[in-house]
Amino acid sequence: MNEYSPEVVTALQALIKASALCQKIRMDLVGEEWILKSDRSPVTIADYGSQAIVCKLIRDRFPHDAIVAEEDSRELRKPDRSKILGQVTDYVSTFIPKSSSEEICSWIDFSSTSISNRFWTLDPIDGTKGFLRGDQYAIALALIENGVVTLGLLACPNLYIDMHQPSGERGCLFIALKGQGSFQMDIKGESKRAISVSKIEDPSQAILTESVEPDHADHLYHQQIAKELDISTPSLRMDSQAKYGILARGEVTLYLRVPSPSEPGYKENIWDHAAGSIIAEEAGGKVTDIYGHPLDFSGGIKMEKNHGVLVTNGILHEVILKALNM
The missing domain is CATH 3.40.190.80 (D-Maltodextrin-Binding Protein; domain 2)
Incomplete structure (x- = not known):
């Protein structure tokens, strides 16, 4: 697998779209566009929208791959959640035109709990509370083969690009392939550069x-x-x-x-x-x-x-x- 492999290209496309959706929702966020799950953690319309987009794009390209993701559509399908489902549908349709509510719920539910020799794992918004506060959050996608992570991507729409300029431009995308190093790009998947850990010994x-x-x-x-x-x-x-x-x-x-x-x-x-x-x-x-x-x-x-x-x-x-x- 290399940077031109279908897995890498598809994963990048999925995270770039999902990031744009999350950024748009965050700018528009004005009310109670979130649900409290049974474990007392919040899930937002951005969680659902992000998962729908990523799962659809991965499944379209790799129909036999399992996707282990955080959310499912059970809460979203409840009659008293129709307003939230409508919001999710409106936002997703901006990025995948003519998406229906039923299709979006089915894409969310591509998520599986079964682990196989090859599967993807997705957190559509890691750090939902950070997202709601306007702080840091990430869209996290990884490919796991025979128990080993072979590809990982993190989209961090609110993270400053240059660590020396924390008040500067925001929006980072990190990517790593097994044995091929780690890289940072901007949130559009451009300006790619290699990154490395600190050399501090003390x-x-x-x-x-x-x-x-x-x-x-x-x-x-x-x-x-x-x-x-x-x-x-x-x-x-x-x-x-x-x-x-x-x-x-x-x-x-x-x-x-x-x-x-x-x-x-x-x-x-x-x-x-x-x-x-x-x-x-x-x-x-x-x-x-x-x-x-x-x-x-x-x-x-x-x-x-x-x-x-x-x-x-x-x-x-x-x-x-x-x-x-x-």
Whole structure:
């Protein structure tokens, strides 16, 4: 597989369209265009629209590939959700003309829970709360073959392109192919450049990134680890797998995700890490759980064999693992 392979071309087209849809919805967002799911997490019309577009384009080109995605259309099909379904239909039709509500629901439901030798995993909006706040979010798509991530893409419509100019132009797309490096483009898929992790060797000079939401990680424990490593720079809290992107381009040195005390046995979803992990690794980083085990994407929707996540520039990985397991 290379940059001209059908998988790469199709995935890029899908994420560029989905990003444009999400940006348009975010600019128009004025009311209660979201639903609270049974797990108390929000899902927006952008989640549904993004998943519909990506699933349709992937399925059209690769009809035999399974797609493991976060959402389904059950809530959307309820009679009292007709207004939201209508909004989803209107937005998707802007990018795929003449789409009907029934077609869009069927595209959303291309998502499967079965893991096969070759499948795609999709988070249509990773960081929905960040999206609603106007902060960071990502559209995350990965291809997994025989348990190995071979292609990963992150579209980050609200992320600044140049890490030295955080108030400058926004909208990044990260892509990595197994064994071929990591790259950053603008949100239209142009201005491609290779990226690499930081070369920092002194743990005290490291910069930590972590989740914004306290339910997603143990912030207090993260602070304790930072103190043990003599890290004085405050952590950079950011929603979504955009954290993988900023680590891959050398802006931060480590990303730590120890489960929150409110849910100590939490197991991560594969769509929350598959795309980001290959982007970090191909940029020279290292990705494991907090015990040093490689992330396992072969066992189903949940990463049952892993506990937490540690991503570093590679150089500092063993030092940080030691601090985590003292």
